[in-house]
Amino acid sequence: MAHLRKNIWIIYLLFLIGSSVLAGIITQVRWQGIVADQEMLHIHRAEQVSSAVHAVLVSQEMMLDVLGQQLLKLDTEVEQVRSPRLLDELLQVNPSLVGFGLARPDGQLMLVDSGQKRALLPNLLQQPESRDSFRQTLTEPGMVLGRTYFQQAIGDWLIPIRKALRNDQGEVVAVMTAGINILGSSRLLHKDLHYSATDEVSLVRAADHYLQYHSSEVNQPEQRYMQPLNPARLQAAFQALEKTSGRSLQDIRQLQQATAYIRAEPQGKRIEAAVYEPRYRLWVMSSVSMDEVVAQFIPLLTTYTVIFILVQGLVFLLFRSIARAEQRTLEKLEYQASHDPLTRLPNRQFLIERTDDLTRGSQEFSLLFIDVDNFKGINDNFGHDYGDQLLIQMGQKLQRQLEPSDILVRLGGDEFVVVTFISDEMSLQHKAFKLLALVSDGYWVHGLQFHTGASIGIARFPEHGRNLNELLRAADVAMHKAKQEKNSVELYRREVNDVYLRNYRIEQLLRGAVSQNELYMQYQPQVDRRGHLIGVEALLRWQSPEMGFIPPDQFIAIAESSGLMPLLGEFVINRTLQEMRSLQDQLDQSFSVAINISVRQLMQANFASLLTQQVTAGGFQPQQIVLEITENLFIEDMNNVSKVVIDLRNRGFNISLDDFGTGYSSLSVLQKLPIDELKVDKSFVDYIDRDEKARKMIKNIIAIGKNYGMSVLAEGVESEHQMRMLQNFGCDYFQGYWFARPLAVEDLRRYVLQNNKQFNDAKPFNASQPFNDSPGSSSVTAVPGSDPASDTQSDE
Structure with a gap:
């Protein structure tokens, strides 16, 4: 037939x-x-x-x-x-x-x-x-x-x-x-x-x-x-x-x-x-x-x-009557093979065939790889039916927004791909952010409203790949880069790929870093207006045998995105409590210990009670511990995170808001949460002596802290002039290289003794002589293989 x-x-x-x-x-x-x-x-x-x-x-x-x-x-x-x-x-x-x-x-x-x-x-x-x-x-x-x-x-x-x-x-x-x-x-x-x-x-x-x-x-x-x-x-x-x-x-x-x-x-x-x-x-x-x-x-x-036309129409009708039924069957099978049954959008097979045609030509085109943020949580908490309905609505929204020449494909799961014939970088960015705003809009599913974010990676043909696999890989790399910032857009670049490969390797090595004893702690002193030690901030460091010293601003973000942060956070808490208890017993002196807490730790079940048990078992009272959090924590889940922070404050822990003034919800956070301390970010302190805007920002932060009954600590103080200006502005506490770099436990012990000696001898603290125990001391030299410029005080 x-x-x-x-x-x-x-x-x-x-x-x-x-x-x-x-x-x-x-x-x-x-x-x-x-x-x-x-x-x-x-x-x-x-x-x-x-x-x-x-x-x-x-x-x-x-x-x-x-x-x-x-x-x-x-x-x-x-x-x-x-x-x-x-x-x-x-x-x-x-x-x-x-x-x-x-x-x-x-x-x-x-x-x-x-x-x-x-x-x-x-x-x-x-x-x-x-x-x-x-x-x-x-x-x-x-x-x-x-x-x-x-x-x-x-x-x-x-x-x-x-x-x-x-x-x-x-x-x-x-x-x-x-x-x-x-x-x-x-x-x-x-x-x-x-x-x-x-x-x-x-x-x-x-x-x-x-x-x-x-x-x-x-x-x-x-x-x-x-x-x-x-x-x-x-x-x-x-x-x-x-x-x-x-x-x-x-x-x-x-x-x-x-x-x-x-x-x-x-x-x-x-x-x-x-x-x-x-x-x-x-x-x-x-x-x-x-x-x-x-x-x-x-x-x-x-x-x-x-x-x-009359002759051709009659002849055509005669021939069509024979093949029409079979043609409908064939079209149905082809549609099923090239379209997603849930969203009715073209699928990966359709994308393969279409891009094969495009890559054989000379016309430039681009892939926009869209990945929905936190979609797994919707499926886990509400069921797959809710997730399916949300994907259907999302596909319809995207389809209405696109140009007739664009191609929208559901790649699988919560991933979509848009093929567009735009190749100009600015136009691509504009189009991607419009799609991002559209995807991030609200969805009503079975009477409930959902708000999702997305990350978009962009790759261009032929610049970033000669076939679909290369383009998808490049777009996926760019998407993962965008995912680090959440709800963002990233165009693939060669350096992004290098960073992606480096980050992938860091993630692999980080999984064994705790068990192989590659992680260690350093502590940076915090002083009052007289230069007297009032506490330290615990800072995590990593010396990899393969990659050398890896700055915390690189591996902390990877730990957050890969789910390793609870493991690292447990190490930081245990090691800090152990070393600081031993040090304070040796010195017969008590001072506060600041520990950075990530959102992954806060969202752990019974985090507040478990932390209280750890601190008590380590020989500390909650009042001696300062928990440093950032505003970005509240972007994840304001309601749940706020509940945990309030619970910690009620248990006696001091709460410090780190990097204050660099986020988007500072004042609302201060109104809703019991914050004890504001930390002025190093980015403001760096320009205090030459930028009027930075000075005004610091004055405003100090004024806000005073109005809310909070103490204010400036981090990143690297010169006497900066310290004097901060003192004149009314800042309470200071932290930075002018006083000491992050120190190993033994170096910290010598620092505390020297600091005490100055005060016991009734001599005012001379901030113009930063602590330097001895030549080669870790207090003034970076960890071998590290970049001193990246060894900042504001990392976790």
Whole structure:
């Protein structure tokens, strides 16, 4: 059956091709015939007009010669302008003429008909419209045609004709001139030369390309005759004339027959015929718009088309009735194979086929890899039906937002891919952020409203990959980079890939770092306004045997995203409590210990109670522990995180808000949570001595802290000048390299002893002498393999 169906469509295809070719040949022959008829029509008209114009001008030349000689005999010496009766009588018997005049060689008219206004008579040698042709008349034996213009003295548009009158010695003694009317019932050839709205007949002066005469529906002499024809229009006509005839323009001027050709202009093509009138140096052109020819052809084409369509329709219906049912089945199977059954969007298979086609071409395109943030939580907490409905709504939203040329694909799970033909980076970023805002909008599922975020990675063909696998990998790498910032967009870059591979390796090594004893703790002192130690901040460090010292701002973020933060947080708490208990027992001195807490730790079940047990078991009271949190914790889950923080504060722990002023919800956090301390971020302190905005920000933070009854600690203090300024602003506590770098336990012990000694000796703390126990001490040197610039106080 399939074989039979295939043969039937082959037979139909052969019939269709054969009948279409035949119909095309018939139509083409008929079209060429109509065009040939139009070309012949305009050839005949151009030749007829040329012949008629020649005859009219020859008769007028003879009349000028005879009339001029007669006037010279009657008036040999003319001192002022006069109007002989002879000129008025001649005008009555020559209705195509609108004026006569006899001019001296200097261009001054002396004898004119009585109908001309003497006050407006021009000097023909000085008037711009007549100057060149008058000079030409003085040098040529025959009649000369002047430019067509509006003669003020006569009050009409005319073609000036002039004949030089000479004595026996050949010297010009006068010029006989007249005007041929081009408007009204008495105009040249006595009737319109054009046939229709797009039909035109033109007489073009060969010397300067001004129109001598023009016949068309548009009767605007001011526009027609006051400037030469468009050079591009004439150039196109002459090029087409030479190409069609196979002769040069010089040879064409010797022909007496007109030549037809097709001329292109901005408004469309025209059929035109041209012949040259050599005696009076005129191009005679007759043309019609191709649209008019097409209009003549359309009825015939419509008849042919209707017959062809009827025959083809009947044959097609016959063939289609055989294969239609099988085709529907095939389309259904293909749709199921290339579309996602849940969202009805194209699937990975469709994407593979489409991108295979695109990558074989040269057109640039881009992939936008969209991954929904925290989608697993919706499935886990509410069930897959809620997640499915949310994905359906999300797909519909994206589909409505995209351009018709874009392709939206559900790659699987909570991942979508958009294929767009935009390649400009700024345009891609703009489009991605619009999609991000759309995806992040609210969704109503079974009466519940959900708000989701997303991360978008972008890869461009061919810059980031030559096939789908390479492009998807690049977009996925960029998406993971965007995921680190949450609800963000990232364009793939080579350095991003390097960072991705490095981060992947860091994640792998980090999983065994605790068990292999690669992690250790350092502690940075915190002092009061006098320089006296009031506490330390516990800072986690990692010395990898393979990669050397890895800064905390690199591995902490990876631990957060990979789920390793609870393990590291447990290590930090246990190791800090153990080392600080031992140190404080040795010194017989108590000071506060600040520990950074991540959102992953806070969201652990019973975190507050477990931490209380650990602190008590480690020999500390909760009041001795400062828990440092950042505003970013509350972006994750404000309600739940707030409950845990309040519980910790109620148990006696001190709460410090780290990096205050760098987030988005600072004031709302202060209003809702029991914060004991604000930490001024190092980014503000760095510029305190040279940036007025930084100083104002620090003053505002200190003022906010005081208003809320909180202490304020500035981190990143690296100079005495910074410390003095902070003291003047009212800052309570300080932390930074000016006092000490992060120290190992033994170095911290020596620091505390030295600090105590200064106060026991009743000497004020000299902040201009930062602690440096000995050459090579870890208090002033970075951990081997580390970058001191990255060893900041604000890491976790």
